[in-house]
Amino acid sequence: MMRSILAFGLLLAAGPGLAQSSLPFDKIPGKLPKEVVPSAYRLDLAPDLDKLTVGGREEIDVAVNKPVDTITLDAIDLSFDAVTLKDLGEKATVTLDAQAQTATFHFAHPIPAGPHTLAIAYHGIIPETPAGLYYNDYDSAGAKKRMLVSQFEATDARRAFPGWDEPAFKATFALSVTLPADLMVVSNMPAASEHDAGTNASGAKLKKTEFQTTPRMSTYLLVLCAGDLERIHDTSTGTDIGAIAVRGKAEQGRVALEAAVRLLPYYNDYFGVKYPLPKMDMIAVPGNYQAGAMENWGGLTFIDNALLFDPKASSEATRQVIFYVVAHEMAHQWSGDLVTMAWWDNTWLNEGFAEWMDAKATDALNPSWHFWLNQHANKEYAMGSDAHSTTHPIEIPIKDESVIGQAFDGISYQKGESFLRMLETWLGPDTFRDGMRRYMAKYAYKNTVTADLWAELSAASGRDVTAMANSFTSQKGIPLIEVESRCEKGQTQISLTQGRFAINDPQAPSQTWQVPVSLALVGKEAGAKTILVETGKATTTLEGCGTVKVNHGDVGYYRTAYDHKGYHALVQAYDKMDAADRINFVTDSWALVQAEKLDPTSYLDLLASLKSETAPVVWTGALASMREIDDSLRDSADRKAFRAFAVELLTPVLAHFGWDAKPDDDSQTKLIRAPLIAALGRYGSQPVVEESRRRFAAFEADRNSLSPDLRAAVIGNVVRAGGKEEFDKVRKMGREATSTEEKLRYYFALATQTSPELTDEAVKIALTDEISNGRVGRFLFEVMRQADDQTRVWHDIVEIRGTLLPKLPDEFRGMALPEAAGFTDKPAIGKELQALPEASSNEGAKIATGKALESIGWKVHFKTKLVPATGKWLKSRNQRNS
Numbered sequence: 001m002m003r004s005i006l007a008f009g010l011l012l013a014a015g016p017g018l019a020q021s022s023l024p025f026d027k028i029p030g031k032l033p034k035e036v037v038p039s040a041y042r043l044d045l046a047p048d049l050d051k052l053t054v055g056g057r058e059e060i061d062v063a064v065n066k067p068v069d070t071i072t073l074d075a076i077d078l079s080f081d082a083v084t085l086k087d088l089g090e091k092a093t094v095t096l097d098a099q100a101q102t103a104t105f106h107f108a109h110p111i112p113a114g115p116h117t118l119a120i121a122y123h124g125i126i127p128e129t130p131a132g133l134y135y136n137d138y139d140s141a142g143a144k145k146r147m148l149v150s151q152f153e154a155t156d157a158r159r160a161f162p163g164w165d166e167p168a169f170k171a172t173f174a175l176s177v178t179l180p181a182d183l184m185v186v187s188n189m190p191a192a193s194e195h196d197a198g199t200n201a202s203g204a205k206l207k208k209t210e211f212q213t214t215p216r217m218s219t220y221l222l223v224l225c226a227g228d229l230e231r232i233h234d235t236s237t238g239t240d241i242g243a244i245a246v247r248g249k250a251e252q253g254r255v256a257l258e259a260a261v262r263l264l265p266y267y268n269d270y271f272g273v274k275y276p277l278p279k280m281d282m283i284a285v286p287g288n289y290q291a292g293a294m295e296n297w298g299g300l301t302f303i304d305n306a307l308l309f310d311p312k313a314s315s316e317a318t319r320q321v322i323f324y325v326v327a328h329e330m331a332h333q334w335s336g337d338l339v340t341m342a343w344w345d346n347t348w349l350n351e352g353f354a355e356w357m358d359a360k361a362t363d364a365l366n367p368s369w370h371f372w373l374n375q376h377a378n379k380e381y382a383m384g385s386d387a388h389s390t391t392h393p394i395e396i397p398i399k400d401e402s403v404i405g406q407a408f409d410g411i412s413y414q415k416g417e418s419f420l421r422m423l424e425t426w427l428g429p430d431t432f433r434d435g436m437r438r439y440m441a442k443y444a445y446k447n448t449v450t451a452d453l454w455a456e457l458s459a460a461s462g463r464d465v466t467a468m469a470n471s472f473t474s475q476k477g478i479p480l481i482e483v484e485s486r487c488e489k490g491q492t493q494i495s496l497t498q499g500r501f502a503i504n505d506p507q508a509p510s511q512t513w514q515v516p517v518s519l520a521l522v523g524k525e526a527g528a529k530t531i532l533v534e535t536g537k538a539t540t541t542l543e544g545c546g547t548v549k550v551n552h553g554d555v556g557y558y559r560t561a562y563d564h565k566g567y568h569a570l571v572q573a574y575d576k577m578d579a580a581d582r583i584n585f586v587t588d589s590w591a592l593v594q595a596e597k598l599d600p601t602s603y604l605d606l607l608a609s610l611k612s613e614t615a616p617v618v619w620t621g622a623l624a625s626m627r628e629i630d631d632s633l634r635d636s637a638d639r640k641a642f643r644a645f646a647v648e649l650l651t652p653v654l655a656h657f658g659w660d661a662k663p664d665d666d667s668q669t670k671l672i673r674a675p676l677i678a679a680l681g682r683y684g685s686q687p688v689v690e691e692s693r694r695r696f697a698a699f700e701a702d703r704n705s706l707s708p709d710l711r712a713a714v715i716g717n718v719v720r721a722g723g724k725e726e727f728d729k730v731r732k733m734g735r736e737a738t739s740t741e742e743k744l745r746y747y748f749a750l751a752t753q754t755s756p757e758l759t760d761e762a763v764k765i766a767l768t769d770e771i772s773n774g775r776v777g778r779f780l781f782e783v784m785r786q787a788d789d790q791t792r793v794w795h796d797i798v799e800i801r802g803t804l805l806p807k808l809p810d811e812f813r814g815m816a817l818p819e820a821a822g823f824t825d826k827p828a829i830g831k832e833l834q835a836l837p838e839a840s841s842n843e844g845a846k847i848a849t850g851k852a853l854e855s856i857g858w859k860v861h862f863k864t865k866l867v868p869a870t871g872k873w874l875k876s877r878n879q880r881n882s
């Protein structure tokens with residue numbers, strides 16, 4: 001999810017049989033009994049967009065494998081009007097289990113084994129919370145309009161229709177929908193027919209749209225969107241591709257459409273299986289959306305700021321977001337939709353793969369973006385949680401629905417991506433692709449587990465991929481490679497010691513992985529090599545003598561610690577390394593400080609030495625660490641001195657890049673100006689605040705005067721340095737904005753205000769309908785993250801939780817309060833969180849609360865090391881400078 005699509009095609013409901021996953025169907029985890037198996041759904045829906053109700057008639061062809069007198073399937077918040085076993089004319093009574101989210105049909109006589117058809121009449125509601133079949137109200141030329149949207153992943157198809165809502169129960173879907181005739185209705189497949197269906201209560205003409213039958217697929221991939229929509233389209237390798245948006249905005253889908261047209265032949269070739277559906281639509285949802293995008297087969301949905309590009313208001317960052325989110329959801333059309341993980345414990349097979357594939361495709365089709373450099377931040381994000389005791393293996397046990405949200409995290413996505421990049425580099429890209437082609441061909445329309453992928457990669461490569469790969473997907477944590485080297489007879493002798501890299505986890509068990517370690521001598525990269533470190537110790541040599549850089553090219557998922565001599569040699573040789581090795585060295589160094597394996601002052605020295613660094617990616621990493629240091633100094637008298645140091649360090653960097661775009665800017669440069677300007681604003685650079693105010697005043701008079709690339713930073717700086725007047729002004733701009741990208745830009749700028757009165761007011765925005773349900777949680781996290789008085793913001797959020805939590809989808813509701821608390825380093829907040837009933841309301845909430853408590857505990861501990869060391873370093877630096 002976060003990005004996905006859907007499609008369908010001509011044919012090919014390949015039945016079970018032939019290629020079998022290594023995990024047989026009856027052993028796949030899940031709650032529903034495996035003795036009744038659906039094969040085809042015929043679903044006829046009549047949504048009422050005024051009353052916000054939906055009536056449904058459903059027929060499901062099932063195979064009963066042994067006689068049963070009850071049938072249990074998934075259903076939540078649905079009311080049953082009649083249930084019959086159509087072929088035998090047998091009526092059922094229905095019992096509901098809201099906790100288990102199931103309905104059980106009880107029959108008076110046992111149903112014999114064999115094929116049967118269930119006929120179900122039911123009705124339900126259409127909520128505003130973005131889960132199931134929901135509505136999204138939006139402004140269009142001053143009028144309120146309503147769009148119908150579906151979001152079924154992970155477990156919300158059961159809110160729209162009763163069914164076997166687990167990914168292994170694949171079936172075909174024939175959907176028909178009755179709605180007002182003037183609405184465009186979109187699903188996975190093209191419409192097979194449309195006809196008049198009378199009028200509704202308010203006299204509007206109705207139309208019934210019958211869609212072609214989908215191929216075999218999982219319930220979570222079904223899609224239904226309807227509204228006052230427009231579509232632009234193009235054809236790529238024979239497939240009709242559409243970009244759909246609310247009336248007046250479809251043309252803003254052009255950038256995404258062009259991306260999809262370029263990506264489709266790339267993927268057709270890469271996977272070796274042609275995109276199997278007759279069309280692929282990308283639908284922009286105007287703001288109320290759970291994730292970033294969703295890969296419904298043939299009918300991908302996106303929050304509109306990840307699909308629409310407005311040349312007047314969209315930034316360069318948005319242009320790149322659109323490309324890689326489209327690339328991500330399109331990768332899912334194969335990995336996820338055509339071949340689907342058997343259960344949510346293998347979510348990474350969908351998400352880690354799509355995350356890696358989107359980066360690979362984006363990099364291949366836009367070489368000037370240097371996209372892998374940007375992805376370094378993804379790896380850091382994964383490692384940030386994977387170093388702690390609360391992490392989990394890539395293959396994550398899923399006890400029940402409440403835990404599934406935990407599987408959509410940095411470990412499944414970004415660790416999955418980083419690991420696959422390392423694996424692909426180790427096997428070679430052609431071999432890796434050949435293995436993927438075997439996997440896609442073998443398991444099309446079926447479900448798999450991780451072992452199935454390793455088996456095909458092993459067959460393609462002739463190597464034992466399983467042992468190496470399992471060491472990363474079934475074990476949690478990050479390898480640590482400790483390096484010692486010496487020069488001997490014109491060669492560099494290197495010894496490597498492997499262990500586990502852990503933060504705040506002294507009890508972490510010792511562990512080893514099979515790590516492909518790449519090494520080179522700085523300046524002699526032609527002699528680079530990769531060795532597989534399989535145990536605790538390894539030795540190797542490099543020709544010539546010099547400074548050893550491990551994780552050469554930054555392709556590996558591990559941390560590196562050099563001995564004292566090696567570390568300082570790299571500091572000396574820093575300028576001679578490529579950007580990928582520099583960012584790897586800088587972020588590893590900061591991580592070693594967090595793991596208490598490197599003195600904070602060594603890292604501060606390294607930061608101070610970056611004055612002449614011009615690679616934007618290195619600044620992205622350095623700014624992130626500076627932010628963490630600044631946060632830990634929140635209550636310290638030394639914060640002022642640290643901020644002065646930050647301004648002194650960053651001012652020449654901004655001067656180097658300049659405020660305004662230059663014709664020969666590379667893509668990286670376009671992306672780094674805003675973070676630098678925002679950081680300088682946060683650390684109190686008066687010239688930057690003044691320039692931000694000047695540009696904001698011009699922007700108020702003429703909205704075209706300020707580059708979209710700078711808007712978020714400039715407006716944030718003005719709000720942060722301002723008071724109620726600026727806050728109100730920007731809030732009004734947010735209220736009036738008609739695009740999600742702009743709206744969120746204004747509201748997130750409000751989150752930069754740190755005064756108590758205005759953070760109170762910011763939190764209360766969550767009680768209004770100014771920010772969609774799908775984004776309100778993220779907004780509050782941002783207020784929390786930035787605030788000076790986090791305890792106050794925490795109390796504000798706790799106070800409104802009764803209104804806030806129902807706005808969030810079930811799967812994320814239990815995680816919201818722990819996530820907010822986790823931004824702080826206040827043990828009292830941790831205690832208050834624990835005392836809230838919401839913190840232990842289900843298994844998912846308990847896990848999230850455990851993570852928040854660990855995070856708070858670690859920050860408290862880390863501060864005792866970092867804050868005094870930073871204070872001392874700043875003092876001695878000031879003495880040296882004075």
Ligand SMILES: [Zn+2]
Nearest residue numbers: 001002003354
């Ligand atoms: Zn995804």
